Amino acid sequence: MLTTLHKQLLNNYQQDFPLSPTPYLDIAEQLGVSEAEVLTAFQALSEQQMISRIGPVIAPNSIGCSALVAMAVPDYDLEWVAEVISAYPEVNHNYERENRFNLWFVLVADHEQQLQAVIADIEAKTGYQAMLLPMLADYFINLGFELNLHD
Structure with a gap:
């Protein structure tokens, strides 16, 4: 509550x-x-898993490197794979989408080799292939939301 x-x-x-x-x-x-x-x-x-972390949001690729990653995961494994991915400190969020590629996440690493190593580790642990999607243009989406403070 x-x-x-x-x-x-x-x-x-x-x-x-x-x-x-x-x-x-x-x-x-x-x-x-x-x-x-x-x-x-x-x-x-x-x-209560209402927040996962307190920290800054840094523009993509301004410090280190980052990638948007998509995976096609059967529904029966989706929650488990999302938990595996969320355990990596390099992952700042993941989410489900209604698509064959139904699990998406953003990965941030110090350098390209670390990014590739994390992807390889995720693939080895989950048994599912990851598709890296390079950033072609930078867009800012405000992810803040207003809560109703009145009960």
Whole structure:
């Protein structure tokens, strides 16, 4: 269940997370709660799988290299393969699409060799082939969403 604090954290800090040595304290002061309450709320959101990480979004290929990857995975293996992929720190998100290539993810690595090594490892662990899709043009899609703060 989402509390008012959870909703405030999700709404207010999807894109405007404080860049300071004490970001959680800054958030606490802005919301009129303690830093411990903020940390506890973020931990609860993580445990409930409402958030997977707190971190920056960096433009593709500005640091290291990245790739969009698609896989064709039978429905009976989809959840398991998605969990395997999500376990890699180089993967910043994956999602299901209605298509023969039904599992898509973005992979970010320090260099091309690391990217290829992660893809090879994913293919070996899952038994499914990955299709790398090179970026031809850069588009920014705002993935933020507004929560209804009223119950």
